[in-house]
Amino acid sequence: MSREANLPETYCRPLYRADQVRELDKRTIAAGIEGFALMQRAAAAAWQSLKARWPEIRSLSVLCGGGNNGGDGHVLAALAAAEGLAVQRILLKPLEELSGDARHAADMATAAGVGAEPWRSDIRLVGALVVDALLGTGLGGEVRGEAREAIEAINASGLPILSIDIPSGLHADTGAVLGVAVKATRTVTFIGDKLGLHTGAAPARVGEVDFRALGVDADAETDLVPAARLLDAGMIAAWLPPRARSAHKGDFGHALVLGGAPGFGGAALLAAEACARLGAGKVSLATAPEHVTASLVRRPEVMVHGMRGAGDLGELPEQADVLVVGPGLGQGSWGQGMLQAALATDKPLVVDADALNLLATRFTGQRRENWVLTPHPGEAARLLDLSAGEIESDRPAAALALQQRYGGVVVLKGAGSLVAGPEGLAVCPYGNPGMASGGMGDALSGILGALLAQGLLLETAVRLGVLVHALAADIAAEQGGERGLLAGDLAFCARTLVNPTMGVDDAAATR
Numbered sequence: 001m002s003r004e005a006n007l008p009e010t011y012c013r014p015l016y017r018a019d020q021v022r023e024l025d026k027r028t029i030a031a032g033i034e035g036f037a038l039m040q041r042a043a044a045a046a047w048q049s050l051k052a053r054w055p056e057i058r059s060l061s062v063l064c065g066g067g068n069n070g071g072d073g074h075v076l077a078a079l080a081a082a083e084g085l086a087v088q089r090i091l092l093k094p095l096e097e098l099s100g101d102a103r104h105a106a107d108m109a110t111a112a113g114v115g116a117e118p119w120r121s122d123i124r125l126v127g128a129l130v131v132d133a134l135l136g137t138g139l140g141g142e143v144r145g146e147a148r149e150a151i152e153a154i155n156a157s158g159l160p161i162l163s164i165d166i167p168s169g170l171h172a173d174t175g176a177v178l179g180v181a182v183k184a185t186r187t188v189t190f191i192g193d194k195l196g197l198h199t200g201a202a203p204a205r206v207g208e209v210d211f212r213a214l215g216v217d218a219d220a221e222t223d224l225v226p227a228a229r230l231l232d233a234g235m236i237a238a239w240l241p242p243r244a245r246s247a248h249k250g251d252f253g254h255a256l257v258l259g260g261a262p263g264f265g266g267a268a269l270l271a272a273e274a275c276a277r278l279g280a281g282k283v284s285l286a287t288a289p290e291h292v293t294a295s296l297v298r299r300p301e302v303m304v305h306g307m308r309g310a311g312d313l314g315e316l317p318e319q320a321d322v323l324v325v326g327p328g329l330g331q332g333s334w335g336q337g338m339l340q341a342a343l344a345t346d347k348p349l350v351v352d353a354d355a356l357n358l359l360a361t362r363f364t365g366q367r368r369e370n371w372v373l374t375p376h377p378g379e380a381a382r383l384l385d386l387s388a389g390e391i392e393s394d395r396p397a398a399a400l401a402l403q404q405r406y407g408g409v410v411v412l413k414g415a416g417s418l419v420a421g422p423e424g425l426a427v428c429p430y431g432n433p434g435m436a437s438g439g440m441g442d443a444l445s446g447i448l449g450a451l452l453a454q455g456l457l458l459e460t461a462v463r464l465g466v467l468v469h470a471l472a473a474d475i476a477a478e479q480g481g482e483r484g485l486l487a488g489d490l491a492f493c494a495r496t497l498v499n500p501t502m503g504v505d506d507a508a509a510t511r
């Protein structure tokens with residue numbers, strides 16, 4: 001178990017940076033498995049993964065770079081040829097310029113009768129599938145020269161693509177595309193799963209990630225603290241406290257949503273609804289008076305209060321167990337007053353949308369340990385005084401910088417949302433482009449409010465909430481497609497996720 005009581009680390013696969021994987025390689029070699037044997041294990045694992053995914057394939061085009069990533073490709077080419085496949089082996093660097101394990105691998109493939117031809121810009125890829133063995137953890141800087149051409153040709157081929165270790169051109173630590181990157185169908189990665197395969201541009205580039213440990217137990221290297229951990233749906237049940245039969249709504253907390261400035265009612269309603277749907281005992285909504293009727297009609301279970309300004313809040317903040325501030329807040333005096341009232345309490349806060357923009361502009365210097373900020377890259381840029389491009393160029397660093405500066409827990413939303421907290425970094429591998437629509441952030445803030453209201457530890461609640469929110473979006477997309485996926489669709493899907501299915505007899509048994 002991890003240091004925080006209910007965070008079973010066994011479910012969160014460790015993710016490493018490239019330098020940590022190289023350190024693991026070094027230690028493995030020092031422990032007696034020499035480099036070429038490790039390369040042979042890697043290539044064999046990639047070959048098994050390829051055959052499992054494409055059992056019908058009878059020909060390959062293997063593009064080999066000048067380093068050990070290319071070495072993996074040479075060994076795989078020999079394995080495929082030995083099983084009767086037609087193999088086109090293409091070299092980015094002449095055999096005689098190779099060295100070390102890569103040269104050993106290339107010579108072995110040649111000795112096994114596998115032909116080799118130099119890369120040419122007019123080359124035709126004749127295989128039915130491409131193996132991308134150009135660049136791995138040794139990629140340094142923007143992709144240059146023939147490697148760039150080769151990557152573009154691979155992407156233009158229209159063929160299925162298996163990337164060795166990392167799609168060439170993708171940064172192993174940040175998931176950023178360094179000029180150009182392969183768009184793989186499947187990526188087989190070795191020894192340590194890599195942080196850069198799960199965030200930034202990676203989710204759209206890696207295809208299916210097939211992690212193979214090659215017999216190396218990275219977890220045993222306790223001094224190698226993983227760069228992040230990969231959230232897994234298997235954790236949902238472990239993180240949700242069971243409900244006692246004798247429970248009453250007071251046991252599940254009271255969440256107060258502050259939002260819906262005049263003209264911005266929808267966001268606040270979405271947050272309040274998600275909060276109710278995810279199990280808060282009571283939900284109050286403090287919003288502009290014009291939204292009261294709509295709230296009563298849409299969600300009568302939410303106790304809605306019309307607020308001309310923060311002065312009308314009265315005892316509401318003190319009566320709540322958690323405050324969600326930001327959905328539809330606006331940045332005018334109404335919104336500023338609501339945020340000020342929230343900051344004046346010592347209650348756990350979920351801070352989103354315009355509340356984040358106000359933290360960056362009018363309420364600067366704030367820091368607390370019991371809040372969660374949920375910026376998208378644009379809001380993160382304002383909070384760190386950077387550009388959105390700089391945020392996206394190194395999302396893990398941005399998430400950690402936000403957490404360092406503001407304290408508590410930070411969610412940097414986007415493909416492969418990141419959760420940065422005292423436990424370190426967690427990456428969410430779920431979600432889809434259907435989430436790029438208005439209200440998704442409001443739904444997340446409501447989900448987080450509900451889990452905090454029910455008493456989950458801050459970091460657990462945030463990791464769980466981000467996971468459930470994204471997984472619900474995947475379920476909703478499976479049911480009805482990504483286009484037109486609405487935030488309101490999520491709350492119900494998310495609700496099913498936080499209610500582990502019970503058979504009828506189980507339900508009877510608990511009566």
Ligand SMILES: NC(=O)C1=CN([C@@H]2O[C@H](COP(=O)(O)OP(=O)(O)OC[C@H]3O[C@@H](n4cnc5c(N)ncnc54)[C@H](O)[C@@H]3O)[C@@H](O)[C@H]2O)[C@H](O)CC1
Pocket residue numbers: 025035038039042043065066067068069070072093134135136137138139140141142143144145147148164165166190
């Ligand atoms: N024991 C091990 O280390 C194992 C490693 N495995 C595989 O090896 C690669 C890492 O290999 P390395 O030689 O360090 O680097 P790469 O092959 O990824 O790249 C070096 C290669 O690429 C050229 N290059 C670098 N930057 C650029 C650039 N910006 N543009 C163009 N070309 C570039 C450089 O000149 C070299 O030719 C790892 O990913 C694994 O695939 C085994 O899998 C396990 C054992």
Ligand SMILES: [K+]
Pocket residue numbers: 069132133134135136163164165166167168
């Ligand atoms: K590669």
